Amino acid sequence: MSEERSSEHGKNQLSFKDRPIKILLAKPGIDGHDRGILVLAKAFRDAGMEVIYAGLLPTPEQVVETAINEDVDVVALSLLNGAHMTVFKKVADLMKERGVNDIAIVGGGTIPDADKPKLEKLGISGNYGPGTPISVIIDHVTKRAMEARKLKESGQ
Amino acid sequence: MLDKIIEGIYRGDHRSISRAISIVENEGDSENTRNLIRQIYQRTGNAHIVGITGPPGIGKSTMIGNICALLSERGKKVSVVAIDASSPFTGGSLLGNRIRMQESLTKYGVYMRSLANRGINGGLSRSIWDTVKILDAAGSDFIIVETVGAGQADLDVINLADTVIVVLGPGLGDEIQAIKAGIMEIGHVFVINKMDRQGAYIAMKDIEETLAMMPRGEWKPPVVGINSLTREGYDTLIESICKHRSFCETNREARLRKFRTELQMHIDDELRRKFQKDINGVLKDEGRLEEYLLRRIDPYSAAEEIVEEIA
Numbered sequence: 001m002s003e004e005r006s007s008e009h010g011k012n013q014l015s016f017k018d019r020p021i022k023i024l025l026a027k028p029g030i031d032g033h034d035r036g037i038l039v040l041a042k043a044f045r046d047a048g049m050e051v052i053y054a055g056l057l058p059t060p061e062q063v064v065e066t067a068i069n070e071d072v073d074v075v076a077l078s079l080l081n082g083a084h085m086t087v088f089k090k091v092a093d094l095m096k097e098r099g100v101n102d103i104a105i106v107g108g109g110t111i112p113d114a115d116k117p118k119l120e121k122l123g124i125s126g127n128y129g130p131g132t133p134i135s136v137i138i139d140h141v142t143k144r145a146m147e148a149r150k151l152k153e154s155g156q
Numbered sequence: 157m158l159d160k161i162i163e164g165i166y167r168g169d170h171r172s173i174s175r176a177i178s179i180v181e182n183e184g185d186s187e188n189t190r191n192l193i194r195q196i197y198q199r200t201g202n203a204h205i206v207g208i209t210g211p212p213g214i215g216k217s218t219m220i221g222n223i224c225a226l227l228s229e230r231g232k233k234v235s236v237v238a239i240d241a242s243s244p245f246t247g248g249s250l251l252g253n254r255i256r257m258q259e260s261l262t263k264y265g266v267y268m269r270s271l272a273n274r275g276i277n278g279g280l281s282r283s284i285w286d287t288v289k290i291l292d293a294a295g296s297d298f299i300i301v302e303t304v305g306a307g308q309a310d311l312d313v314i315n316l317a318d319t320v321i322v323v324l325g326p327g328l329g330d331e332i333q334a335i336k337a338g339i340m341e342i343g344h345v346f347v348i349n350k351m352d353r354q355g356a357y358i359a360m361k362d363i364e365e366t367l368a369m370m371p372r373g374e375w376k377p378p379v380v381g382i383n384s385l386t387r388e389g390y391d392t393l394i395e396s397i398c399k400h401r402s403f404c405e406t407n408r409e410a411r412l413r414k415f416r417t418e419l420q421m422h423i424d425d426e427l428r429r430k431f432q433k434d435i436n437g438v439l440k441d442e443g444r445l446e447e448y449l450l451r452r453i454d455p456y457s458a459a460e461e462i463v464e465e466i467a
Binding site for chain 2: 019020041042044045046047048049050051052053054055058061062065066068069070071098100152155
């Protein structure tokens with residue numbers, strides 16, 4: 001994070017780009033395989049993001065409430081138990097219900113290729129599987145975060 | 157847009173509170189932040205701010221979860237802000253406090269926000285002062301502020317909180333540690349967590365003896381032993397917090413001191429802003445710096461001269 005601060009009255013102290021991306025990592029549903037998400041948590045932190053991990057077994061309601069309370073840019077969901085079409089969708093639906101359109105949702109885990117377009121349609125992008133280079137995931141998250149921020153700025 | 161957010165804050169709407177905190181966190185003292193605080197300031201001053209500090213891993217977050225539950229059960233509205241450390245190398249941060257208290261948060265609909273300290277030392281973040289005002293205006297009875305896992309000298313919380321709780325545990329050191337300056341001097345309530353562990357009663361006794369030797373004010377800090385797994389000792393802890401709250405209400409001196417500190421902080425910022433351009437000009441003046449490099453003028457005298465000139 002650069003220390004370049006504007007001394008001008010009314011200017012943002014940290015420029016928009018330098019503000020850390022805030023991301024919530026969650027494994028909603030009954031799934032205890034948390035090795036992957038913990039590796040990602042550390043990788044995102046090292047990429048300069050502010051990372052919140054929701055812990056094991058949060059409900060979709062908890063994930064959405066946390067995302068709103070923390071005003072994150074991105075929610076990253078991970079499941080390896082095959083319930084993604086149910087649980088990821090529930091998170092996306094709840095977000096819509098609460099009128100939240102300026103928080104991006106990305107997914108990952110063991111997701112069959114056939115399900116990926118369906119998730120995309122729900123606004124859940126990425127959907128990376130095992131073996132994906134971490135840099136690819138970070139780039140994608142960064143891109144989605146910037147989109148979400150633009151929406152936040154215009155909606156504020 | 158700000159009006160809509162402010163109206164939401166008064167309603168206690170979590171989304172509006174969130175957005176407002178993002179403004180003060182991300183924009184520093186921008187015009188937006190100033191307008192927001194200007195407008196809500198009249199509605200603040202009702203919440204009691206409880207600062208929780210102590211070394212990393214001692215159980216601060218878990219304890220806050222339990223306190224939230226107990227205060228909520230007594231009909232109080234509680235909000236939580238927890239601060240974690242940012243990496244000085246990447247600016248990244250792992251905000252891990254929420255995970256320890258999630259159960260209580262969900263059960264009682266408590267608003268909780270994690271903040272990264274973004275390079276500010278002292279245990280707090282720059283935006284915490286305004287964040288607390290937002291939660292205050294949202295109608296909180298209690299605002300619990302958790303500091304970064306603190307060392308012996310991260311004491312800023314004393315300027316922010318009405319009640320400071322210092323959380324300690326067994327195995328942190330002997331009575332010599334307990335008589336050191338710093339963190340032992342700022343607590344209004346001392347908590348020994350993990351009372352089921354060996355050495356907990358000795359730790360409690362060490363703290364009590366240390367406190368007994370300190371110069372006594374009107375308030376005598378209690379030492380409370382708790383076990384966060386069984387919730388033993390929590391009733392005494394809540395009682396101590398409430399007692400200190402009543403004590404604060406009659407203590408004008410403490411409130412004045414807090415306000416003075418905050419004002420000083422803002423005045424410093426305003427002064428710096430006002431003169432920063434001139435200072436930058438001077439710092440870019442190579443001729444002047446040359447003199448300094450040639451040892452013709454020492455830094456103290458140079459600074460005096462420059463300030464004299466600008467002001």
